[in-house]
Amino acid sequence: EVQLVESGGGVVQPGGSLRLSCAASGFIFDNYAMHWVRQAPGKGLEWVSLISFDGSSSYYADSVKGRFTVSRANSKNSLFLEMNGLRPEDTALYYCAKDYSLANWGQGTLVTVSS
Amino acid sequence: DIQMTQSPSSLSASVGDRVTITCRANQGINNYVAWFQQKPGKAPKSLIYGASSLRSGVPSRFSGRGSGTNFTLTISSLQPEDFATYYCQQYKSYPLTFGPGTKVDIK
Numbered sequence: 391e392v393q394l395v396e397s398g399g400g401v402v403q404p405g406g407s408l409r410l411s412c413a414a415s416g417f418i419f420d421n422y423a424m425h426w427v428r429q430a431p432g433k434g435l436e437w438v439s440l441i442s443f444d445g446s447s448s449y450y451a452d453s454v455k456g457r458f459t460v461s462r463a464n465s466k467n468s469l470f471l472e473m474n475g476l477r478p479e480d481t482a483l484y485y486c487a488k489d490y491s492l493a494n495w496g497q498g499t500l501v502t503v504s505s
Numbered sequence: 506d507i508q509m510t511q512s513p514s515s516l517s518a519s520v521g522d523r524v525t526i527t528c529r530a531n532q533g534i535n536n537y538v539a540w541f542q543q544k545p546g547k548a549p550k551s552l553i554y555g556a557s558s559l560r561s562g563v564p565s566r567f568s569g570r571g572s573g574t575n576f577t578l579t580i581s582s583l584q585p586e587d588f589a590t591y592y593c594q595q596y597k598s599y600p601l602t603f604g605p606g607t608k609v610d611i612k
Contacts, residue, residue: 427549435543437594437600437601491551492539492594495550
């Protein structure tokens with residue numbers, strides 16, 4: 391069974407940083423691209439980033455480009471999102487999701503940016 | 506960027522009703538569309554990919570159609586567990602984009 395477990399969320403002041411993690415199990419992690427998707431409270435889904443299966447390519451939403459960095463450690467079945475220069479509008483539940491068509495999702499980790 | 510729109514934004518329906526949600530892209534995306542169901546407080550669940558391919562374990566009352574710019578998600582006979590918000594999403598090009606969602610609630 392595919393399992394994705396996000397962690398690392400919390401409360402941070404504007405301008406601060408956080409590193410999110412996603413632990414994957416139940417599938418061959420290094421065969422699949424992985425996404426980060428976020429959902430602000432009471433709002434719809436917003437795609438954030440994708441990293442290719444081998445980490446050689448990554449893509450970002452314009453709203454996070456230059457501030458967020460996606461990476462992965464295939465030997466540890468782990469996906470990461472380094473978030474810098476956080477803004478109040480980054481407040482959201484952050485999900486990781488498996489493969490290009492987002493076949494499976496974790497339960498999310500909440501990031502709150504507030505002073 | 507590719508913009509995805511959905512209609513209606515919400516609908517009220519009864520158990521047993523046939524429900525169709527429409528999703529449109531502002532440029533051609535072949536069949537690179539996925540549909541997701543989200544219930545309150547839960548993560549999204551993938552229902553359909555490739556515009557019409559049903560995910561394993563998803564009931565056959567769900568179906569997807571379309572290609573190019575126009576897509577539909579149909580629930581042939583609405584069940585109590587289907588009351589949720591539905592999102593379409595294109596994965597033809599970056600940035601990937603979601604529709605704004607369609608909330609299906611009980612009439």
